[in-house]
Amino acid sequence: MNTGGFDDQLLQAALDGELDARGTLDFERARAANPALAAEYERLAALRGALRNRAENLRAPESLREKIAAMAMAENESAPAVPLSPPRSNVLGFGARPRMVLAASLLCAAALGGVATSVISRQATRQGPDRIAMLLVDDHRRALLAASPIDVESSDRHTVKPWFDARLALSPNVVDLSAKGVTLVGGRAEVVDGAPAPAMVYREREHLISVTALPAARFDALASTDSVNGYNAIAWRDGAFAYWAVSDLPRADLETFVADFKTAEAAGEASR
Amino acid sequence: MARLIDPSRQLFASVVLPHLDSAYRLARGLAGGAADAEDIVQDACLRALKGIDGYAGGSARAWFLTITRNAAFTHLARKRPSSVLLASNSEEAELAMEAAADDAPDAEAGLIAQADAATLDAALDGLPPPFREIIVLREYNDLSYREIADITKTPIGTVMSRLARARALLLRALAPEPLGRTAP
Numbered sequence: 001m002n003t004g005g006f007d008d009q010l011l012q013a014a015l016d017g018e019l020d021a022r023g024t025l026d027f028e029r030a031r032a033a034n035p036a037l038a039a040e041y042e043r044l045a046a047l048r049g050a051l052r053n054r055a056e057n058l059r060a061p062e063s064l065r066e067k068i069a070a071m072a073m074a075e076n077e078s079a080p081a082v083p084l085s086p087p088r089s090n091v092l093g094f095g096a097r098p099r100m101v102l103a104a105s106l107l108c109a110a111a112l113g114g115v116a117t118s119v120i121s122r123q124a125t126r127q128g129p130d131r132i133a134m135l136l137v138d139d140h141r142r143a144l145l146a147a148s149p150i151d152v153e154s155s156d157r158h159t160v161k162p163w164f165d166a167r168l169a170l171s172p173n174v175v176d177l178s179a180k181g182v183t184l185v186g187g188r189a190e191v192v193d194g195a196p197a198p199a200m201v202y203r204e205r206e207h208l209i210s211v212t213a214l215p216a217a218r219f220d221a222l223a224s225t226d227s228v229n230g231y232n233a234i235a236w237r238d239g240a241f242a243y244w245a246v247s248d249l250p251r252a253d254l255e256t257f258v259a260d261f262k263t264a265e266a267a268g269e270a271s272r
Numbered sequence: 273m274a275r276l277i278d279p280s281r282q283l284f285a286s287v288v289l290p291h292l293d294s295a296y297r298l299a300r301g302l303a304g305g306a307a308d309a310e311d312i313v314q315d316a317c318l319r320a321l322k323g324i325d326g327y328a329g330g331s332a333r334a335w336f337l338t339i340t341r342n343a344a345f346t347h348l349a350r351k352r353p354s355s356v357l358l359a360s361n362s363e364e365a366e367l368a369m370e371a372a373a374d375d376a377p378d379a380e381a382g383l384i385a386q387a388d389a390a391t392l393d394a395a396l397d398g399l400p401p402p403f404r405e406i407i408v409l410r411e412y413n414d415l416s417y418r419e420i421a422d423i424t425k426t427p428i429g430t431v432m433s434r435l436a437r438a439r440a441l442l443l444r445a446l447a448p449e450p451l452g453r454t455a456p
Binding site: 009011046049050072 | 281282284285288289292293295296297300306310313314317318321384385387389392393407410411412413416417432433435436439442443446447
């Protein structure tokens, strides 16, 4: 292997992302100065690409997955283990198999947390703006549970707005409310009912507020308010967007926030 | 029909089911054939179910892959005893491969990137087992050096040197030496 004198194992580590910042810097410099090393890196990267493509196509066959799921569903330890190679259909009957798989996936869902299941059951029953409020409250809560409630961190609306533009091709109004003691924390991309939706995140005292902009054409939300699981949601419409603010702020405070938001928005429109 | 699911099976499901693809890839990489890989994963699942109480938290994937690896070795030892090389033999195997191959030829990266599945599988199959394993763990399963060292119970230095050798051997197998080129 011709690496032009560069340590072979360090080259591997660079390819595998196992170098620290210092090592990465050294490697990048060596690569720029050393065509043999650069060529070797290209070859290794090509090999990696080919292997990873191959791996993408290697997935446990559905029949195997079903057998293992069935194994997990057997009633107790003394029950006969699933035969190692059951014929595909006639041992358990056609009806049994999908049911077991369904049961197994429900089991997984239950293991992942009761929250998700209760959300699913409520989604099925609520309709209209009600349902949107619920979806958005769930998004807000999930964002709070995630490692970071935002995808782009910036208190500068001139950073957040272009980020939405580039990411979602949607450009909602991002207003500056710092005069009101509310800071812009950043933004995140949501998917609401299958539609990409920009969400701005503000902080008032210790409370986070998510303001999600939905395309008004699809989500024809009249001004409305709602409360889901202790979170308040307020909707209003402005131009092409239906805005929803969701927070654990008390309702009166959230209403003040929304009023400030609208005022700032109008001022922004006027000054443009 | 209400069924009672005992807790260890519930744990088994949450630990093993999400990592079936990973286990299958490892088994495919180690054993080659699809049928062998399915047998290995089934056996690994039975072992995992039996030993689920030994799962002490931590990376479920690493735990299950370790079991899958053991199941694969058992399977291979039964099926083709002569082909299983223990880790301690790897230096020997490396020397043997080293002797068989000339100095690395130049090759177009494009040629390597376009290698089809059958070519890749054959090249991988041609590697001595310890090298094949390291490639499968790293590239098929995207494990870190630390995770690979834990699963194979080898020092990180050995993981790194094997990975370097394994990749060099694969490149040689995939990129045939250009005509008229003499080794330096």
